[in-house]
Amino acid sequence: MVIVLGLFLVLPILMALWVSLLHWDGQSNPFSGQAKFVGLDNYKALLVDDGLDRTLFATSLRNNAYYVLLTVPVQTVLALGLAIIVNQRLLRARSALRTAFFFPSVTSSIAVSTIFLFLFQGSGAVNTALSWIGVKGPNWFNDPRGVLSMLLGGLGLVDTGHPTGLLADHSFLGLSWFEWLAGPSVAMCTIILLAVWTTSGTFMLIFLAALQDIPRELEEAAAIEGVNRRQMLRYVTLPALRPVLFLVLTLGLISTWQVFDQVYVMSQGAPGNTTLTPAFLSYSSAFDDADFGQGAAIAFILLALILIMTGAQRYLMRERTPRNRRSR
Numbered sequence: 080m081v082i083v084l085g086l087f088l089v090l091p092i093l094m095a096l097w098v099s100l101l102h103w104d105g106q107s108n109p110f111s112g113q114a115k116f117v118g119l120d121n122y123k124a125l126l127v128d129d130g131l132d133r134t135l136f137a138t139s140l141r142n143n144a145y146y147v148l149l150t151v152p153v154q155t156v157l158a159l160g161l162a163i164i165v166n167q168r169l170l171r172a173r174s175a176l177r178t179a180f181f182f183p184s185v186t187s188s189i190a191v192s193t194i195f196l197f198l199f200q201g202s203g204a205v206n207t208a209l210s211w212i213g214v215k216g217p218n219w220f221n222d223p224r225g226v227l228s229m230l231l232g233g234l235g236l237v238d239t240g241h242p243t244g245l246l247a248d249h250s251f252l253g254l255s256w257f258e259w260l261a262g263p264s265v266a267m268c269t270i271i272l273l274a275v276w277t278t279s280g281t282f283m284l285i286f287l288a289a290l291q292d293i294p295r296e297l298e299e300a301a302a303i304e305g306v307n308r309r310q311m312l313r314y315v316t317l318p319a320l321r322p323v324l325f326l327v328l329t330l331g332l333i334s335t336w337q338v339f340d341q342v343y344v345m346s347q348g349a350p351g352n353t354t355l356t357p358a359f360l361s362y363s364s365a366f367d368d369a370d371f372g373q374g375a376a377i378a379f380i381l382l383a384l385i386l387i388m389t390g391a392q393r394y395l396m397r398e399r400t401p402r403n404r405r406s407r
Contacts, residue, residue: 099375105365114372121376129253136377137252139355143336145263146271146356151331154275158282158327159320163312165283166290177287184280192344195273196220219269223351227262264353270341278334282327289323290316325396329389336385357381 098109100118107113124132164170165177183191198204199219206216224239232239237246237257246257263271293316301315317324339358342348348355348363357377365374 095375096379098371099379101372103371104369105371106369109371117372121373122380124373125376125380126252132373134253135352135355135360136357136380137254138258138352139357139360140252141254141259142263142267142352142354143338143356146267146274146338147332147335149263149268149271150274150278150335151328153271154279154282154331155324155327157275157279159286161279161283162286162290163316166287177284180283181280183277186277188277188340189344191273191277192341195269196345199269217265220266220346221350222265223353225261225264225353226268227260228257230262264350266346266350267354270338270345270354273341273345274335274338278331282331285323285327286320289320293319321396321398325393328392328396332388332392333385336381336388 094110099121100116101109101114102117102120103109103114124130125136126133161180165173165180167173170176200206201216201218201221203219205219209216228237228239231237242255242257246260247255249256251259297315297319298311301311306314337358338356339362342354342356342359343362346354348359358381361374361377361381363374364377365371
């Protein structure tokens with residue numbers, strides 16, 4: 080096992096780390112000295128130096144951050160709710176419901192993405208259904224506007240065309256605060272809906288297995304004490320699900336920061352780079368622009384970001400034991 084992991088995991092990671100320090104076009108052998116060694120220049124271009132590379136990378140981080148902030152909580156809550164529903168012992172057709180809820184998770188992501196393209200076209204089924212209730216739906220995959228900026232602009236709080244003040248005068252990684260706080264685009268919201276629909280079923284099964292592992296005696300004792308359903312969920316079910324909840328959140332966090340398939344099939348970063356993600360930018364830099372060094376650097380920055388956020392999540396969800404008071 081150590082040999083297999085070393086050969087197919089550790090060694091490729093070390094090779095990619097070396098490539099991230101080179102200016103390599105993919106045509107020569109990067110380990111023969113033919114590629115130019117540039118050190119940390121690829122990382123500086125993404126994080127420090129003003130230019131298009133840093134702007135695109137910051138844009139991809141902003142888009143992916145909103146994707147994570149919306150997708151992970153929604154899919155977790157939805158998966159837990161579905162698991163609680165299908166775990167009811169008196170519910171009829173439980174097996175059929177489990178299959179129906181889980182079915183999107185086993186469907187090809189490419190096929191589902193293609194279906195969503197047809198559904199959310201300007202004249203697609205979603206806009207047709209909205210028209211029945213008098214709502215004119217947007218041109219989903221061609222609308223680059225951020226939903227938060229649209230909301231603030233509709234309320235008259237911000238001039239979205241010419242933002243002023245702190246939002247326009249301050250910036251981070253080459254993007255103004257207004258661009259950071261504009262929210263996910265309408266196109267990105269569509270991809271978020273797709274992600275929630277396709278992943279909730281998998282996490283539902285994980286929660287369902289954990290719910291069935293909770294001792295019935297614990298629930299019966301709580302019922303005897305007169306707790307209601309909300310109290311049962313808060314004081315009995317959720318504490319028992321803490322390790323599984325951490326697992327689901329960790330898996331969701333990692334997968335959402337690595338989103339690629341849906342972006343590649345549905346938008347490739349369009350419109351206006353509002354669906355661009357670090358994973359797709361890494362692929363585009365390497366295979367479209369023939370800059371494999373920068374593509375590898377993006378991948379390692381993304382890896383560091385995922386490790387930091389996973390560690391922070393583990394710290395926040397750790398078991399907290401009460402401290403013993405010192406006896407006087």
